[in-house]
Amino acid sequence: MTWTEADTGILLVGVLCAMACALPGCFLLLRRMSMMGDAISHAVLPGLAIAFLISHSRASWAMFIGAAIAGILTALFTQWISKFGKVDRGAAMGIVFTTLFAIGLILIKKTADNVDLDAGCVLYGAIEFTPLDQVVLWENESSLLRVPRAALVLGGALLFNALVIGLFYKEFTLASFDPALARTHGFRPMLMHYLLMIMVAVTTVASFEAVGSIIVIAMLIVPPATAFLITRNLPLLIGLSLGLAALGAILGHLSSQLIPSLIGLPETTSSGMMATMAGFLFLLVWLLGPQGLLRKPKIEGIPEPGLPPKL
Amino acid sequence: MSPLPSSAARPSSIASDHSPEFPLSVHDLTVAYHRKPVLWDLDLDIPKGSLAGIVGPNGAGKSTLLKACLDLIPKTSGEVLIYGKPYEDQRDLVAYVPQRESVDWDFPVSALDVVAMGTYRKIGWFKRVGKKQKEQARAALEQVGIGHLADRQISQLSGGQQQRAFLARALVQDAEIYFMDEPFAAVDAATEQAIIELLQELNSRGKTVLCVHHDLATVSRYFDWLVLLNMRIVASGPTKETFTRENLQKAYGGKLNLLEDAAHALQNVGR
Numbered sequence: 001m002t003w004t005e006a007d008t009g010i011l012l013v014g015v016l017c018a019m020a021c022a023l024p025g026c027f028l029l030l031r032r033m034s035m036m037g038d039a040i041s042h043a044v045l046p047g048l049a050i051a052f053l054i055s056h057s058r059a060s061w062a063m064f065i066g067a068a069i070a071g072i073l074t075a076l077f078t079q080w081i082s083k084f085g086k087v088d089r090g091a092a093m094g095i096v097f098t099t100l101f102a103i104g105l106i107l108i109k110k111t112a113d114n115v116d117l118d119a120g121c122v123l124y125g126a127i128e129f130t131p132l133d134q135v136v137l138w139e140n141e142s143s144l145l146r147v148p149r150a151a152l153v154l155g156g157a158l159l160f161n162a163l164v165i166g167l168f169y170k171e172f173t174l175a176s177f178d179p180a181l182a183r184t185h186g187f188r189p190m191l192m193h194y195l196l197m198i199m200v201a202v203t204t205v206a207s208f209e210a211v212g213s214i215i216v217i218a219m220l221i222v223p224p225a226t227a228f229l230i231t232r233n234l235p236l237l238i239g240l241s242l243g244l245a246a247l248g249a250i251l252g253h254l255s256s257q258l259i260p261s262l263i264g265l266p267e268t269t270s271s272g273m274m275a276t277m278a279g280f281l282f283l284l285v286w287l288l289g290p291q292g293l294l295r296k297p298k299i300e301g302i303p304e305p306g307l308p309p310k311l
Numbered sequence: 312m313s314p315l316p317s318s319a320a321r322p323s324s325i326a327s328d329h330s331p332e333f334p335l336s337v338h339d340l341t342v343a344y345h346r347k348p349v350l351w352d353l354d355l356d357i358p359k360g361s362l363a364g365i366v367g368p369n370g371a372g373k374s375t376l377l378k379a380c381l382d383l384i385p386k387t388s389g390e391v392l393i394y395g396k397p398y399e400d401q402r403d404l405v406a407y408v409p410q411r412e413s414v415d416w417d418f419p420v421s422a423l424d425v426v427a428m429g430t431y432r433k434i435g436w437f438k439r440v441g442k443k444q445k446e447q448a449r450a451a452l453e454q455v456g457i458g459h460l461a462d463r464q465i466s467q468l469s470g471g472q473q474q475r476a477f478l479a480r481a482l483v484q485d486a487e488i489y490f491m492d493e494p495f496a497a498v499d500a501a502t503e504q505a506i507i508e509l510l511q512e513l514n515s516r517g518k519t520v521l522c523v524h525h526d527l528a529t530v531s532r533y534f535d536w537l538v539l540l541n542m543r544i545v546a547s548g549p550t551k552e553t554f555t556r557e558n559l560q561k562a563y564g565g566k567l568n569l570l571e572d573a574a575h576a577l578q579n580v581g582r
Contacts, residue, residue: 030418086345167437174428177418181480184381184407185432232419232464 009131009148011253014274016151017207018245020158021219023165024199026238029224031176031196035090036075037220039097040197041204041213043074045104045122048205053111064202071201072194074100125212127271150209157206161199165238168192173234211271218275223248226282229289248278331395334359334404334488334519335380340389342372342379349375351543353389357521357536362514364524364534364550368563371541373523374410377490381407393488402432406486408477410493416465422476423448423461429483444483451479456505471502478506489513491522495529507533530554 028037047070048063055062074096081092108122130150138145165172175182175189182189200220207216227240252274260268287294330336337355341348350372357363365373378384380391382398393401406429426448427440434444452458455475460468468476474494481489489510495503510520510533524530530537530550537553539545545562546553 030415032415170431170434170438170440171436173420173424174431177420177425178409178414178428180378180383180409180413181407181428183383184402184405186402187431187436228419232417232466233421234419234424237419 006128006131007253007257009134009151010127010270011250012151013127013130013148013154013210014249014253014270015246016154016158017210017216018219018223018249018274018278019242020154020161020203021207021216022223022241022245023158023161023238024196024203025220026224026227026241027165027172027176027196028200028220029228033089034221034225035093036078036197037200037204038217039078039093040071040074040200041216041220043097043100043104044070044201044204045101045213046070046107047073047104047201048208049104049107049111053107064205067201067205068198070100071197074201075194075197121212122208123212123214124269125208125210125215125271127210128269130210153206154210157203161203164195164199168195172196211274215271215275218278219245222275222278222282226278226285229282229285229291244278244281248281249274251281252277331392332359333357333392334394335521336392336395337376337380338390338392340376340379340391341387342375342384343387348387349542350379353544355538355544355547357519357538359519360514360517361536362510362520362522362534363536363538364522364530365538365540366524366527366530366562367540367545371562373540374492376540377407377492377521377523381405381490403484404487406481406484406489408481408489408491408494411470411474411477411496413492416468416473418465421462421464422452422457422468422472425465425476426451426479426483429480432484447483448479451482452476454482455479455509469499471498474498474502475505478509482509487518489518489520491520493523493525495524495526527559 025034025037028034044067047066047068051062051066074093077096078089078092081087081095082089085092087095127150130148133149134146135149135152136144136146171182171187171192174185174187175192179189182192203220204213204216207219211219223245224237224241226244227237230240231237253270255277256268256270256273259273260266286292289295333356335355335357337353340350340353340355342350353376365376367373375384379386380393380398391398393404398405423445427444429451430440430444430447434440449458449461452461452475455478457468457472457475457479460472465473465476478494481491491510494506494510498506510522513520514535522534524533531554534550536548537550538547539553539558539562541562541564546558
């Protein structure tokens with residue numbers, strides 16, 4: 001394989017996307033609402049479509065605002081349905097996001113089919129094409145620095161997430177661990193909940209172009225889940241999630257270029273391989289990590305099941 | 312808040328005097344879940360400096376009473392006053408220890424982190440946990456006897472140690488009133504002893520402690536004030552007066568068919 005500027009661009013987009021997703025993903029995982037990421041990544045679609053209809057442009061602020069609103073509505077509707085309809089949270093989520101996603105698909109099919117908001121791209125993204133749309137960051141006679149527009153958007157999302165979590169780190173931790181204490185101390189855990197939902201919505205929209213609404217779920221959840229197998233220290237967990245996210249993206253792109261050619265096939269899609277690699281890293285840690293399946297249990301004095309205790 | 316009228320100015324139908332001297336006054340409180348009442352028209356005054364137990368059968372609404380007092384669940388009607396004012400204005404005076412199972416003990420924080428959460432309100436929004444708060448948290452962990460476990464992840468604590476960490480978190484709040492939901496549930500004997508000694512120590516410093524409790528055998532040893540609850544208040548007053556066979560029969564009804572339990576418990580009266 002030959003390394004081109006496009007490869008650098010794809011790599012940059014993939015790494016930024018994975019890292020931007022891993023941050024809110026950590027708190028989704030800790031709040032045991034990982035599937036909320038799934039719900040929101042699908043439910044933002046009508047928000048996107050309506051914003052697109054109003055503003056007639058992609059990658060605009062309207063898209064992010066539309067997505068944020070759709071994200072909050074998903075959280076609200078889920079809350080209401082499970083509260084007043086007396087169905088469990090998972091079922092409520094299933095009702096809300098499939099309905100919103102369907103509305104979004106219909107809107108796109110009916111109104112925007114002939115422009116470049118395309119249903120297939122919405123599902124799996126088109127990371128290979130992101131380097132085609134470049135933004136010049138800095139230019140003089142001797143040198144030129146340009147990056148894919150998607151990298152800029154995702155870098156912005158990563159920065160936004162890092163800022164929000166950095167600013168509200170204490171509040172997010174408290175509201176996730178003990179919402180009752182957060183409430184009695186006047187910290188408004190529902191506010192933190194909606195802030196997290198906004199982060200997830202904004203991040204999934206930023207990731208749409210690159211990885212679509214399915215693979216983004218892997219990027220939200222898999223790196224934090226892998227890190228959770230390694231540590232029970234929150235700052236370390238967040239750091240490891242970011243590292244694992246970047247590693248998965250790099251390995252993903254490299255393997256998408258290298259592995260198929262080894263067996264004489266054309267290169268495969270990078271975003272798919274990025275999610276696959278994230279899953280592979282999870283498997284590795286699950287087997288070989290500190291509490292891994294292949295490690296001997298560390299607790300001493302407890303006999304193996306079925307064996308008589310040692311004398 | 313307008314000042315409360317004195318008891319003399321009130322209609323005589325209101326039995327208790329809800330004066331602002333009481334750390335906790337509950338007035339005509341009704342709470343319902345899905346239109347089914349859980350607490351019905353409660354009137355309650357807890358005097359300052361009591362170590363009070365709330366006792367009643369399963370489903371009597373003991374935890375619900377605490378949660379309604381703390382605005383964690385909506386009140387259908389009635390009001391709760393903390394030193395004469397609504398809870399919203401008195402948050403700093405109250406520390407709450409929820410049931411141990413109410414949180415996820417697999418959460419990636421250390422014992423010290425959990426205790427430091429008790430100081431978050433004083434720290435306020437955005438600001439970080441500082442050295443001072445960490446020292447307070449460490450001191451509180453020492454006080455409950457698990458100072459050496461400060462840096463341990465909470466997933467590696469035993470049930471008793473978790474309960475002690477929760478208690479330490481309430482201690483750092485330096486409150487006037489402590490609401491505890493079953494602090495003795497499923498802890499080892501040493502922890503139970505350590506906890507009751509701590510509560511008695513708080514009590515001796517004039518703090519008011521309100522404790523949901525389920526073990527009738529220890530009621531008269533632990534508490535000087537007793538609230539017997541079964542959807543309504545069956546009795547509320549000094550333990551010596553309220554902890555009677557008749558009241559227990561009323562609170563537990565048919566559920567107390569093991570009268571031997573009660574008899575055994577009653578033997579402890581006055582000890």
